[in-house]
Amino acid sequence: xxxxxxxxxxxxxxxxxxxxxxxxxxxxxxxxxxxxxxxxxxxxxxxxxxxxxxxxxxxxxxxxxxxxxxxxxxxxxxxxxxxxxxxxxxxxxxxxxxxxxxxxxxxxxxxxxxxxxxxxxxxxxxxxxxxxxxxxxxxxxxxxxxxxxxxxxxxxxxxxxxxxxxxxxxxxxxxxxxxxxxxxxxxxxxxxxxxxxxxxxxxxxxxxxxxxxxxxxxxxxxxxxxxxxxxxxxxxxxxxxxxxxxxxxxxxxxxxxxxxxxxxxxxxxxxxxxxxxxxxxxxxxxxxxxxxxxxxxxxxxxxxxxxxxxxxxxxxxxxxxxxxxxxxxxxxxxxxxxxxxxxxxxxxxxxxxxxxxxxxxxxxxxxxxxxxxxxxxxxxxxxxxxxxxxxxxxxxxxxxxxxxxxxxxxxxxxxxxxxxxxxxxxxxxxxxxxxxxxxxxxxxxxxxxxxxxxxxxxxxxxxxxxxxxxx
Amino acid sequence: xxxxxxxxxxxxxxxxxxxxxxxxxxxxxxxxxxxxxxxxxxxxxxxxxxxxxxxxxxxxxxxxxxxxxxxxxxxxxxxxxxxxxxxxxxxxxxxxxxxxxxxxxxxxxxxxxxxxxxxxxxxxxxxxxxxxxxxxxxxxxxxxxxxxxxxxxxxxxxxxxxxxxxxxxxxxxxxxxxxxxxxxxxxxxxxxxxxx
Numbered sequence: 117x118x119x120x121x122x123x124x125x126x127x128x129x130x131x132x133x134x135x136x137x138x139x140x141x142x143x144x145x146x147x148x149x150x151x152x153x154x155x156x157x158x159x160x161x162x163x164x165x166x167x168x169x170x171x172x173x174x175x176x177x178x179x180x181x182x183x184x185x186x187x188x189x190x191x192x193x194x195x196x197x198x199x200x201x202x203x204x205x206x207x208x209x210x211x212x213x214x215x216x217x218x219x220x221x222x223x224x225x226x227x228x229x230x231x232x233x234x235x236x237x238x239x240x241x242x243x244x245x246x247x248x249x250x251x252x253x254x255x256x257x258x259x260x261x262x263x264x265x266x267x268x269x270x271x272x273x274x275x276x277x278x279x280x281x282x283x284x285x286x287x288x289x290x291x292x293x294x295x296x297x298x299x300x301x302x303x304x305x306x307x308x309x310x311x312x313x314x315x316x317x318x319x320x321x322x323x324x325x326x327x328x329x330x331x332x333x334x335x336x337x338x339x340x341x342x343x344x345x346x347x348x349x350x351x352x353x354x355x356x357x358x359x360x361x362x363x364x365x366x367x368x369x370x371x372x373x374x375x376x377x378x379x380x381x382x383x384x385x386x387x388x389x390x391x392x393x394x395x396x397x398x399x400x401x402x403x404x405x406x407x408x409x410x411x412x413x414x415x416x417x418x419x420x421x422x423x424x425x426x427x428x429x430x431x432x433x434x435x436x437x438x439x440x441x442x443x444x445x446x447x448x449x450x451x452x453x454x455x456x457x458x459x460x461x462x463x464x465x466x467x468x469x470x471x472x473x474x475x476x477x478x479x480x481x482x483x484x485x486x487x488x489x490x491x492x493x494x495x496x497x498x499x500x501x502x503x504x505x506x507x508x509x510x511x512x513x514x515x516x517x518x519x520x521x522x523x524x525x526x527x528x529x530x531x532x533x534x535x536x537x538x539x540x541x542x543x544x545x546x547x548x549x550x551x552x553x554x555x556x557x558x559x560x561x562x563x564x565x566x567x568x569x570x571x572x573x574x575x576x577x578x579x580x581x582x583x584x585x586x587x
Numbered sequence: 588x589x590x591x592x593x594x595x596x597x598x599x600x601x602x603x604x605x606x607x608x609x610x611x612x613x614x615x616x617x618x619x620x621x622x623x624x625x626x627x628x629x630x631x632x633x634x635x636x637x638x639x640x641x642x643x644x645x646x647x648x649x650x651x652x653x654x655x656x657x658x659x660x661x662x663x664x665x666x667x668x669x670x671x672x673x674x675x676x677x678x679x680x681x682x683x684x685x686x687x688x689x690x691x692x693x694x695x696x697x698x699x700x701x702x703x704x705x706x707x708x709x710x711x712x713x714x715x716x717x718x719x720x721x722x723x724x725x726x727x728x729x730x731x732x733x734x735x736x737x738x739x740x741x742x743x744x745x746x747x748x749x750x751x752x753x754x755x756x757x758x759x760x761x762x763x764x765x766x767x768x769x770x771x772x773x774x775x776x777x778x779x780x781x782x783x
Binding site for chain 1: 602603604605607609610613614615617618619620621622632637661662663666667668669670671672674689690691692693696697700701744745746757758761762764767768771772775777778779780781782
């Protein structure tokens with residue numbers, strides 16, 4: 117029978133099938149960070165349980181870590197407590213940890229692929245909703261809550277209700293792929309399907325416009341699957357996937373043999389059917405800017421802040437939400453997006469903090485200066501990304517323009533560390549969520565691509581980067 | 588985990604759609620290393636003004652709903668972050684059930700792991716519950732929500748129903764399948780990462 121990629125991965129990981137759609141799945145890789153794991157390790161301790169497969173478990177600290185000088189003690193005592201708890205838990209349970217001072221430290225979804233922990237055809241879980249990122253490699257990867265973190269630590273398995281399959285077909289060719297990025301493709305998808313559009317499903321991204329993307333760009337797409345409601349999003353692996361991974365540290369011994377198998381098998385069969393489908397053409401999409409308090413509240417940079425009724429399309433609940441969002445964001449309907457001024461710029465997060473993101477943003481910044489009154493920062497996703505960028509001299513480009521160049525971590529994506537917005541501050545951010553208070557209580561987030569964020573830093577307001585002649 | 592059978596209480600109406608877990612418990616409160624004590628942070632930024640005083644216009648501060656065990660909310664409740672802290676906060680505050688038209692997947696799972704029942708009803712029933720201010724009864728065994736003239740059946744996955752009714756420890760249950768897990772592991776060793 118013809119099968120989708122999702123079905124193949126699912127079936128190859130079933131340990132037990134209850135027959136009612138629910139299965140016990142084996143977990144090939146478990147990623148752990150400091151915020152969602154302490155209660156899970158505590159649960160193990162209380163019940164005298166061990167970690168079943170420490171060799172398949174990888175931990176790092178990213179949410180809480182300060183991104184300024186690492187040699188200084190952590191000022192926030194509760195953050196320090198969580199970080200120390202993870203160190204203690206990893207040492208007690210024998211889990212490999214890429215700690216604060218490790219040359220491999222970074223955002224968990226950046227270091228997984230970078231270290232070859234992420235592999236095609238595998239199942240990957242982490243107590244973090246952006247685990248969907250790893251789907252870019254053709255891995256079934258999804259976020260779980262802390263109770264499931266404990267369950268996976270103890271059993272290396274997880275109970276799952278089988279989701280439906282949802283094909284996201286991305287067709288066409290962007291006119292200028294340096295100005296219209298993977299982030300813009302994904303925001304365009306989310307604004308059309310809504311933040312709950314993919315609830316109960318797994319996305320598979322297909323089509324020419326996906327094949328042409330680099331691995332890092334595919335990660336940006338898959339990363340935000342959860343923003344469209346899907347726990348996981350997949351891209352079938354191809355030569356780019358295998359080339360990206362080859363030589364990385366934690367790949368299986370028989371990687372080359374596995375590539376042969378993956379090449380043949382890890383794809384959706386020609387006549388396989390999806391439960392749902394959505395198609396988008398990227399030829400004419402513009403750079404995207406979010407205006408509201410969820411990622412579906414997004415418009416083209418050439419557009420205006422919408423009127424709530426216009427946004428809601430007849431749904432009273434959505435209209436009310438849009439009114440509240442405009443109030444929170446301090447925006448008037450009808451305002452051109454390019455007239456919105458920003459106070460802060462954040463280039464970073466598990467969505468957009470990889471080398472390519474920084475290379476592209478640097479093209480915008482080179483030889484220019486950050487607008488007066490704007491505070492801008494670049495936070496590389498990992499220590500590896502940081503070193504690679506520095507080898508290319510990107511740190512100088514950003515610093516010369518007036519950007520701060522920081523240590524790796526989640527930073528201002530979620531304001532659990534000292535990098536936060538003050539109330540009322542407006543930020544062009546390459547992160548994934550513009551929820552109220554996400555970047556700091558009262559902070560106003562506009563989601564954009566790295567080049568759009570960089571351009572906003574220079575101009576002091578949003579600009580259409582297609583006019584910058586980027587190549 | 589406390590078993591769940593039947594509850595009856597006033598329902599707290601939170602008439603908003605797409606309520607994300609960042610609102611249910613804001614990020615500054617995710618740093619605790621226990622599961623308890625999160626109730627005081629539930630909906631913190633909506634519940635308290637910048638001066639720390641309770642906001643009179645927020646429903647959780649309305650004395651009429653004090654002691655409520657049921658939260659009523661708009662569609663796509665619990666979207667965003669996977670933080671189970673959101674569920675711990677609801678539970679610690681006193682909620683045992685949330686009624687909406689739909690829930691985000693991770694949040695939905697997290698509820699059952701902590702003895703909270705997420706109840707999915709149709710839009711019409713939800714609207715009626717919002718408008719009707721009498722007590723609401725949820726009967727898990729019968730899979731019904733009733734309140735005044737309203738009576739609705741709800742669907743729930745059979746295993747989740749059992750988990751809630753019995754207050755099961757699912758790790759202990761899974762560990763009983765140790766043999767099957769080991770068998771799977773022996774067949775799939777090639778996938779293991781290099782040990783370096």
